[in-house]
Amino acid sequence: MLIAAIVFGPFLMAFVSYGIGRRQENARDIFVILVTFLELLLSLLLVRGEHSLQITGILNGGLWLQNQGLHTVYSLVTSLMWAGTTLFAREYFAHEREGLNRYWFFVLVTLGATQGVMLSSDLMTAFVFFEIVSFTSFTWVIHEETAEAIKAAYTYLFIAVIGGLVLFMGLALLQHCLGTLDFEDLAAAAARAEDPVLVRTAGVCILFGFGAKAGMFPVHVWLPKAHPVAPSPGSALLSGVLTKVGVYGILMTSLQALAGDAMFGRIVLILGTITMALGALMALFSVNLKRTLACSSMSQIGFILVGIAMYVLLTAAGDAEGAGVAYSGTVLHMVNHSLIKLTLFMCAGVVVMNLGALTLDDIRGWGRNKPFLKAAFALGALGISGVPFFNGYISKTMLHEGIVAGREYCGDISGMLGVIEWIFLFSGGLTFAYMLKLFICIFIEKHPEKQAEFDKDSRCMNTASAIAVCGSSLFMVLLGQPAVMNRLAAYVTGFHEILEFRPFILINLKGGAISLLIGACVYLLFVRKVLIRRGHYVNRWFRHFDLEDSVYRPLLLKVFPFVFGNLAAIPGENKILVPDAQVVFLLAATIGRTLCVSLDALVVLLRKTLLRETRVRGHQPLKAGRLFTLRFETARAIDPIVMNFSFALLMTCLGILMVLGVIMFFILV
């Protein structure tokens, strides 16, 4: 019942809010805030016990939702994110009136569907809600209806469609191999699977499909474009929760069906590492506040994927404890990242709603006299950079620990893991560097011209928004406490030995310190020297280095339609059939005509050869002979009979009878 209310309640409320919004916009805003806070309350109730909801008889075998561990925590995070952004959005959208009804409608529908994914208990249910999420969140990306937003939305939609289809294929394969899609039975079924290669293929399809939503390389192209163009509350949700929807799918699949498959682990590891490093580099080069945050999301998803990969690899290698650490790190980093991005994107939203600009040059120094905003942003930045005593540190340390354990236990790839460990630390350093870049730019540096104007007003948001922004930033501190984190990890994973995890011992602090040191060096030596020229932030990212514009779009819009279009045109326009048919017609006509004239031809032939009329000797050629006259007369007489169709038929029958008679004669005698 509780689960039904959590998942299907928002769907219903979406229609109600649309109805209210058509008359009373203010009432609608308050109604939506109430709904999201009610949802938060319901999610809190989930913690108290395990609930289950099974709807049989719809779709293919029904929907199955239940809550435990990770499901509960993520349902709670989702509700929290929605409550925070909704509270904030009221002010954010204060000056905008167009399309808001649509926006709120889809916000609520997406809330229900996201809860559906997070509470799903089999992959089919997850898939159904996942597709709903994909399509409803599309409206956030296109909300502004600018040319840029429309382009980004198309990219988003097509990656989502392709991802959904590949996921569909993967699920079909998995169902075929294992005979079940329930999370509970997957592990046992996978152990019995006859064809592990097929299971792995299914796994890769699922990885690709969910990865498309998570922003995994090489299907990340939509993420740095779609997140910045959405309205800020929408970006926070896209970045904080919707990417996690994809990660959640990958996590559950890897956890249950593919935990022992080292090959799959390696694939995830490599893709995760690329995502992590690429995202961090793109974020460092970006000169747009929201784009930096979006690329940062991509990079953090890479961290999480590396954690999943380490879990798979360590389980395959038989190190349960290391796997437990990697798993806890993964889950905790998911939670951390969601909350951090909530804060940071809302801060970005504050900037947008006051200035309407996002480029670093334009917003420079704007935050100098805005202490609340500064504090919230600083907490978010500290959290995501992995500074000790803030939340990102613990989860990142656990992930690092996982890689270290991998070097020990996975003998065959320990060399590669050594490299990846350094990439990991380096990416962590880049995180610190780009957050430092943002913070210094917005809150410390001075704008060359407009600084006085910026400093005039220290008020930048109303109380509700301040509660949302600052409230969410307090989680950075709260979740930075090892005791809280360990209990959370134990609740999610059910592994109690993680309680032993001590983040503040020397070896763990060393990893964090190396990262931060790298970050500081990068900021001082690279950002300040190369990325800032004559007091301006410049974009030095390779202009043509865009996978979407240089590869995917030409391929999908030019090459494939050209090749396949021509291929399809061959049968489609009957380019094969028409010439063939013409040949057949020609042949048939020839045969028919031949048959038609064959009897006449035979007669002509006979008359020219065997039955040639010989001239009667002794008579004048000009004078017709008696025989000839007789024949001519007879012919004239019988012509009407002979030239008749019935006669022909009669003759044919006679002929057939004769032939039959001859055959009968030969058979009988």
Add this chain to the structure above:
Amino acid sequence: MLLIITCLFPAAAGILASALPASDDRSRNRRYAAVMLLTDLLALAAMRLAAPVTVLRFTENATVYFALDGIGRLFLLAVLILYTCVVFYAFEYMKMEERPEVFFGFLFLSLGAMIGVCGSGNMLTVYCCFEFATLSSMPLVLHEMSREAVAAAMKYLYYSVAGALMGLLGVFFVYYYSVADKTFRPEGILDPVRTAGHEKLLLVMILLAIFGFGTKAGMYPMHGWLPAAHPIAPAPASSLLSGIIVKAGILAVIRMVYYTVGADFVRGTFVQYIWMSAAMLTVFMGSTMAFLEKNLKKRLAYSSVSQLSYIMTALSVLTPQGLQGGLLHVMAHFCAKGCLFLTAGVFIYKMGIRDVRQLKGIGKSMPRTTWCIMLSALSLVGIPPMGGFLSKWVIAMAAVEGGSGFWAFMPPAVLLISALLTAGYLFPLVIDGFFPGEDANPIVLQSSEPSGLMVVPMAVLCAVSLAAGLFGLQILGALGI
């Protein structure tokens, strides 16, 4: 007896309603509505009560025999839903066409024939009703009487008749090698004693019959009539043609392969592989051509070519699950495509626009119509919880479980590529409709939502499409399949 009445009533009453003098179109429309609703009632009664009935005996073995089973009921239900929606829609649409009474007369005639196809109890009856459906729906294509329309109608007629004759040839051969009682049976009616030694010949004839009846379902290489005939007809007629009349071909193939020959006889033979290859080729070809086409109705017609071959692909798996998948897709497709053609009709009716590129901004002026396109498109692409998702899932599972190697994995792969193309040719319509950006078409923006008479049938079809997705398997179960 009830079945025969159900068949004959709409034909007779429809013609009468058209032929009898009426004061104006309004009163005539009232008559049509009455005929349609009465037919619905009769057919629903027939679904529950009708007993099998033999109408005519040509010879001892060749009879015209009507009986309703689960599959017949399913198709009958689809026929009723779509015809009812389209008749009401056409009241509004036919205001702009000439001679609406002729159109409605033939529409009801074809309704009778379609009910006949659904209620047929043996292959000969299917053939008779099938031909009659072709003949009575041809004038619908012809309706505009333009040079193009006549050419398209002739093309439709020739292709369909040629196909049906190919089918009939197959039927003759199968009848010769079968037991005395020709009624449909799930295991087929072939007589093993007679068949022994003649399997090759029979298989060739079955292949001929599949391609013959497949003509009506637009299967390669006999698909040529479909993209020619559907766009030229008035929108309600194209909706009927694409939505349900082409399904007569599907039903005939199901009856031929599953209920007359028996799926076991064909499974694993060259017939299955040729059939499946042709179906997959058609899927790919149709969706690519649709992707390239700019005329909306033509695009939808090509889309039908590909979607119908989804069903053919599912059927060619030759397992009960394959049949189930095919039937589910019949449900998903008839409402989605029916609805899409009706929306295409709305654009022609309101603005005279046929080109996709001129439709930017439709979402602003006619949001309800655009929502209908959206839902139907989601169904055709196969997004849960719409109808197309369930059917595609069952088809993919059937193919993977039923085949081996290439033949197991090729169908899902082709379906997925085709689904991507489907998304490529349907979604931009909706997105450009709701979010035209700067380049919205001013003509479109000045237009407005059509009347309820047009919107409600489209909405009903979307609702059916959703129901088919949520409760598809239940519906099949309830109908006894």
